[in-house]
Amino acid sequence: MDENTIICRCSDVTLKEIRELISQGYQTFDEIKRITRAGMGPCQGKTCGYLIMREIANATGKNMQDIKFQTNRPPVVGVKLGLIAEEGRNEE
Numbered sequence: 001m002d003e004n005t006i007i008c009r010c011s012d013v014t015l016k017e018i019r020e021l022i023s024q025g026y027q028t029f030d031e032i033k034r035i036t037r038a039g040m041g042p043c044q045g046k047t048c049g050y051l052i053m054r055e056i057a058n059a060t061g062k063n064m065q066d067i068k069f070q071t072n073r074p075p076v077v078g079v080k081l082g083l084i085a086e087e088g089r090n091e092e
Helices: 015-023 029-036 049-060 081-091
Strands: 006-008
Touching: 006 015, 006 049, 015 029, 015 049, 029 049
Parallel strands: none
Antiparallel strands: none
């Protein structure tokens, strides 16, 4: 793959960025996610997760099964300001 290949389409993270982070010592999906936001977009890592884990495995010599995938958390849901205001009025 070309170094300019987009690995995470949601956050526009390239293969070059992933490889640079791994060479700097970041060797878990969660570490890379926190720095690049890869895996935090609408697909939640379904597209880029395997590719990033494969790069970690190649660079570290680890088996893919030994590399932990990201910690999944439910998405945050927005709250309408009207509901907050209404609740505030109810407490007065």
